Amino acid sequence: MMIPYLSLKSITELYKDELSAAVNSVIDSGWYLQGKANELFETEYRKYIGTKYCIGCANGLDALILIFRAYKEMGILHDGDEVIVPANTYIASILAITENNLKAVLVEPNLETFQIDDSKIEQSITEKTRAILLVHLYGRCSYTDKIKNIAKKHNLLIVEDNAQAHGCLYKNQKTGSLGNAAGHSFYPGKNLGAFGDAGCVTTDDDELAECVRSLSNYGQSEKYVFKYCGKNSRLDETNAAVLSVKLKYLDKENNRRKEIARIYNDKIKNNKIKLPLIDSTDNVFHIYPVLCKEREKLQKYLLENDIHTIIHYPIAPHQQKCYSNVEWYKGNFPITEQIHREELSLPLNQSLKEDEIDYIIKTVNSF
Ligand SMILES: Cc1ncc(COP(=O)(O)O)c(C=O)c1O
Known part of the structure; x- marks a missing residue:
């Protein structure tokens, strides 16, 4: 039996009838963009997150780009302003900053939590700093009281x-409602995909x-009247x-993810492998990251034993060629580099069966 890192087919299978009915209702409606399905999802999701607004768009990168772009159109951010961002994030977080001619200032994470180290933020603040882009990486809340006070x-x-x-929750409030604005991705493999x-x-x-909605729709303010030079980034009705x-089903699935993470943390016992911290900070375990000095060997061993894993992510943003023109390219980020050198993600999702979980634990323990 091969255990895939993630089987979207198995997850879709769990709700196939309901999903088919939802897609069919859009087909039958004859209305495929900016219609009732968008309106409904935006209302449900803003209520779920606990914000006044939700604006659907084409993807998570665009969501972040649109936020920074809107702050520029509003005169709050300007070319060259600095945005603090964790050095260990998916490239999209940083692209959203640089795409807007803003300067990304990378801050090292905490090795235990993988989140931005809040004790290192203040030393990176200059007279040009205007924002912090907090990334709740791997599903763990990165917001802290200290960050709130610094901001x-x-x-x-x-x-x-x-x-x-x-x-994910921070003191009974959802991530995505903690700051001034949040970008969400519904890429198929995400917790909500x-x-x-x-x-x-x-x-x-x-x-x-209002500005984000307009920018996502060519910059239109009323039909065929354009206030901004916007883009086309809309959520289609089928996906809504x-x-x-x-x-x-998101809360139920997140609870199952948390349960599997606890089982892994209780039962994986191998001193070559460092397990993720489980403490009072909420974590919806989008990813279950372990650290291992012999990461490549571990990954190969697991694959030979039919367990597929993924590395999140093999190359740190400051070592990516696309940023060879910025001052932090090849800079000194030892914790970030250690994470990128040692991180391996074990399969963890709602379609994993008990015997598969047991087999993963047994195999990791025998490495
Ligand atoms: C942390 C993070 N930010 C942004 C994105 C971008 O989202 P999308 O793939 O929907 O553009 C992703 C996912 O791919 C991500 O993991």
Whole structure:
């Protein structure tokens, strides 16, 4: 038996009838963009996250790009302003900053939590710093009281990258509602995943919401009247309908992810492997990351034993060729580099069966 890292087919299978009915209802409606399915999903998701607005868009990268772009159109951000971002994130977080002619200032993470090290943020603040892009990486909440106070003290915006943490809580409030605005990705493999690319922006800010909605629709303010030079980044009706179905099961699925993570943490016993920290900080375990000095050997061993794993991510952003023109290219980020050198993600999702979980534990223990 081969255990895939993630079988989207098995997950879709769990809700196939409901998903088929939702897609069919869009087909039958004859209305495929900006219709009732969008309206419904946006309402359900903003209520779920706990914000005044949700604006559907084409993907998670666009969601973040649209937020920064809107702050520029509103005159709040300007070319060259600095945005603090964790050095160990998926490239999209950083692309959203640099795409807008803003400067990404990389801050090292904490090795235990994989989240931005809040004790290292203040030393990176300059007179040009205007925002912190918080990434709830791997599904763990990265927001802290300390970050809230730093943002307040230095008058910084907090933008959340909630691509990996739908449903995660910070003191009874959902990630995606903690800062000024948040970008969400519904890439198929995410905890809340669509049938293709999809994303959204959540915020309580009236002006930002209006600006993001306009920018995502060519910059239109009323039909064929264009206030901004916008882009086309909309959520299609089929995916909105699919997301409404899957949103109903998100909490249950996140609970199952947490349960599997606890089982792994209780039963994996191998001193070559460092397990992720489980403490009072909420974590919806989009990814279950372990660290291992012999990561490649471990991955090969697991594959030979029919367990497929993934590395999130093999090359750190500051070592990517696309950023060879910035000052931090090949900079000194030892913790980030260690994570990228040692991280391996074990399969963890709602379609894993008990015997598969047991087999993964047994195999990891025998490495
Ligand atoms: C942390 C993070 N930010 C942003 C994105 C971008 O989302 P998308 O793939 O929907 O553009 C992703 C996922 O791919 C991600 O993991």
